[in-house]
Amino acid sequence: MTAHWFWFALVIAVVVWYSTITLWVAIKGALDIREMVGRLDEEQSRD
């Protein structure tokens, strides 16, 4: 029975954590791309 609860808790943790990380990465990752491309463009114009 303990094993049932372990897997139940794990499934809930997976859904909550995955939803949170997806939202967080979607917002922050877009900013990361902008910054990375900006730096590459800066290097290119310097050369």
Next chain:
Amino acid sequence: MPHFSWTIDGSIIGLYLLVTMAAGVWLRKRVRRIEDFLVAGREMNLHLGIASLAATEFGVITCMYAAQGGYTQGFAGAFPGLCQAVAMLVIGMTGFCVKRLRDSGAMTLPELFEQRFGKLVRWLSGVVIVMGGLLNMGVFLKIGGQFLCLVTGMNLAHLTMIMTALLVLVAIYTMLGGMLSVLVTDFLQFVVMSAGLLVVTIMILTQVGWDKLVATVQTHHGAGGFLPLSNPGMGWSFVIMQVLMGFAATLTWQTVISRLLAAKDSQTGRKVFTHTSFFFVCRWMIPGLWGIAALAMIGWKPLDFLTKDDRAALPAAVVQKIETSPIGKPLATLSETELAAMPASVQSTLNDASLNAMPKWLSSFLPIGLMGLLIAAMLAADMSTDASYMLSWGSVIYNDILAPFRRQPWSDTKAILWNRCIIALIGVYLFVFGLWYELQGNVWSYLALTGSIYLSSMSVLLIACCYWSKANNWGALSSILLGALVPVAHLTCEKVPSLMPLVKDITKDHAGIAAFTASALGMIIGSLLKPSTRSVS
């Protein structure tokens, strides 16, 4: 009947493909140096690293074999995910090996080995890494195509066409933009993939229900469906192999460490590992749930995958044995005579029944619209994985296997051109291998065994390189040869009829553990045997 609408679902998929291709091609002009092409100029930040690592390590094949694990082994089938998550968390937090690897400035693992063990070890490591990686990746396309055919209700005869289209799209943006394109498309693919995975999972939990999922596992698998050590198909050898694989893959799997090597610094690389670690539980748990749901809703009916003619041709006694066979092993109770009388294509279809159960069930479970989201999510998962894998193995071929042929450093233009050609050749190999190779048994076991061709020796070499002062090139060469010999011998024996009896009682887990043991012994004995006056310090 599959719930697939070309108008609604097709539009969702078309929009996803259009945006991905545009983003992938958009970055091609920013690739000027070989470092831009192979490690994105080492400009990768934390969030992009998380998205890229997660998207790369979740392909359609991941979804298929993890669902097969849930279908045939219940919740215990998700155990490898726990091992991988713990391994990645521990390595990220402690910096074990990975800090020294990133600080070395190497672009690939063999490049680091050259600093300690010499040029021959670098070249041989490159060969072993590429051999294990390409054998591992060889089955991706076919299984990805199988999934798409099954969920859309398309005829499996269209498999070749789907495989070709997928491969061409991925190859175009990978060849043009290298790691820069891969990182940006990975980000988009992570968002689409995650949305699809979460929506389908929540729908399963609400529509099928947790109690029904638990009852199904209890009925079909008993205690072994919840505890790996109580599962007759798992046991200690499975657990030990998963722990070894989890640590070895985090330390040396080229597609994983390429994120570490593309990070701005070792601190960022380690953060990518710690923040992404729990995703490895998700990547096993979510498809595992889908597999359990498929078992709950359609049961174990391998004969349903045969055509009417094929089924009618089977003797009644054989039909009865297959219907009452253990889940995932439809041919286990047949005699040798009965097996010999069965056409190879029928055997193959029956063996794939546990692999194809989940997509077959989803095709009738999901409504129109959600089906489009699922297929877009799976295309995203597959394209991100294929792109990263092509680039990663290509980078080892260029950086390490071709190293002896570069008397003088190549110009960036020439180096990038060679990498693009190598990626194209890997694409051709994938296509040919995917059509030709017939998988025997469980997909995850095949991937674990082909991976262990190099995971065993490369992880031993990396640990020795970083932490054992007596390690030398004799030990490294012995470790590589012994680590590769065991899995290659096992795979060969499985395929050659006259040698099959030799490996009848040796599972893939046993072979994998033997590979790690042989590799470690090779490193220790080889290093100690070398006269100290000639050792490389």
